[in-house]
Amino acid sequence: MGSQLHNDLLLLQISAVLKKIRHSRGLTQEDVYNDTGIHISRMEAGHVNFTITTLQRLCEYFEVSLVDFFKNVQKHGRT
Structure with a gap:
């Protein structure tokens, strides 16, 4: 067993919400990376x-x- 548990469905639900929030703010993935240093594209x-x-x-x-x-x-x- 790996050191981390992995739940594909949960990750997909979280990624969809992240994308929805980012879009609602009118931000690109590049904007988020430039502001936070986080590669949200991989998360989304x-x-x-x-x-x-x-x-x-x-x-x-x-x-x-x-x-x-x-x-x-x-x-x-x-949904």
Whole structure:
């Protein structure tokens, strides 16, 4: 068993919410990288199992709480 658990469905739901938030802010992936140093393109593709610290940093950047972010993930999972 690997050192990290991997849940493809959850990663895809999180990636979809990240992309939706970024689009709603009118930002490109390059904007996010230039402002944060985070390669959000890899995260949005759902291929990277990133840390909660990285997600927290992006939420701060987007001015969204982690609680609200995961509420959106939960809603996305129901659609």
